[in-house]
Amino acid sequence: MTDVRPVLVTGAHRSGTGWVGSMIAASPSPPVAYLWEPFSVLHRPGICRARFPYWFAYVCAENEAAYLGPIADMLAFRYGTVAELRSIRSMKDAGRLVRDRRNFHRYRARGARPLLKDPIALFSAEWLSDTFQMEVVCLIRHPAAFANSIQTRRLRHPFGDFLAQPLLMRDLLSPFEGEIRRFAAEEQPLVDQAILLWRLTHHAIAGFRRRRPDWSFVRLEDLAQHPTSGFEAIYRQLGQSFDERARATIMEHSGSANAPASSDPADHRRDSRASIELWKTELTEAEVERIRRGVEPLANEFYAAADW
Numbered sequence: 264m265t266d267v268r269p270v271l272v273t274g275a276h277r278s279g280t281g282w283v284g285s286m287i288a289a290s291p292s293p294p295v296a297y298l299w300e301p302f303s304v305l306h307r308p309g310i311c312r313a314r315f316p317y318w319f320a321y322v323c324a325e326n327e328a329a330y331l332g333p334i335a336d337m338l339a340f341r342y343g344t345v346a347e348l349r350s351i352r353s354m355k356d357a358g359r360l361v362r363d364r365r366n367f368h369r370y371r372a373r374g375a376r377p378l379l380k381d382p383i384a385l386f387s388a389e390w391l392s393d394t395f396q397m398e399v400v401c402l403i404r405h406p407a408a409f410a411n412s413i414q415t416r417r418l419r420h421p422f423g424d425f426l427a428q429p430l431l432m433r434d435l436l437s438p439f440e441g442e443i444r445r446f447a448a449e450e451q452p453l454v455d456q457a458i459l460l461w462r463l464t465h466h467a468i469a470g471f472r473r474r475r476p477d478w479s480f481v482r483l484e485d486l487a488q489h490p491t492s493g494f495e496a497i498y499r500q501l502g503q504s505f506d507e508r509a510r511a512t513i514m515e516h517s518g519s520a521n522a523p524a525s526s527d528p529a530d531h532r533r534d535s536r537a538s539i540e541l542w543k544t545e546l547t548e549a550e551v552e553r554i555r556r557g558v559e560p561l562a563n564e565f566y567a568a569a570d571w
Contacts, residue, residue: 274402309347
């Protein structure tokens with residue numbers, strides 16, 4: 264029997280969720296509808312009418328009322344035309360409305376399986392899994408590689424968004440409250456922001472891994488080293504068919520003919536094996552040591568000494 268339960272591909276941001284989500288969407292059967300980061304504060308309201316005022320919004324049974332209907336509509340591919348019309352500010356916005364409305368119609372007609380590519384939904388993953396029977400693929404990334412990506416893209420984080428969510432602090436982030444308050448009060452260097460963000464996200468992932476043995480937990484480095492066999496295993500776990508076209512797509516997007524990195528975040532073509540090694544040449548020895556000290560002992564749950 265074909266499995267059409269929704270899929271959530273999540274993990275810390277900058278952990279390969281775009282690549283992984285796109286490669287899963289290459290499966291021929293059942294057809295997959297790729298939905299990009301509906302939990303983002305920047306998402307289009309036609310895709311999901313729910314409004315998320317904070318980065319890494321936390322939804323649980325205690326605050327779900329505002330989110331249940333809009334997310335159910337999104338998963339059923341009921342496009343929010345009125346909500347999108349209210350948000351149009353340019354011709355580009357109007358073009359998105361036409362494109363997304365047409366895509367939703369096509370997804371519904373084909374009986375597509377919704378796939379949410381959304382690291383911003385990480386802290387809400389258990390609620391999504393329990394409420395909508397989502398299957399979860401959770402990515403794990405080496406802390407030095409994560410920090411290098413944060414520094415390269417100059418991604419500063421509003422740590423006050425965590426403090427503004429008392430349920431999130433209570434349920435998942437209470438051990439870090441003092442540090443979060445310090446980072447929210449005064450902006451810290453990017454490498455230190457990356458260290459704390461890695462610890463926050465992977466503390467949650469470690470808890471998920473203990474509580475949710477039926478989820479798929481994948482180290483990005485392992486998948487990048489063996490993309491074809493790795494994705495075949497993910498397809499099998501999700502009940503997706505793996506054919507020669509899917510294999511070719513994965514090889515095209517991970518082969519050595521590609522560059523290790525791209526300035527275009529929408530371009531998922533990488534030399535996957537080379538990409539996971541970039542931090543070793545782009546970070547200084549002092550930065551690597553600083554990151555390693557900052558993330559231990561939590562990092563030891565995911566990586567051995569040889570991984571450094």
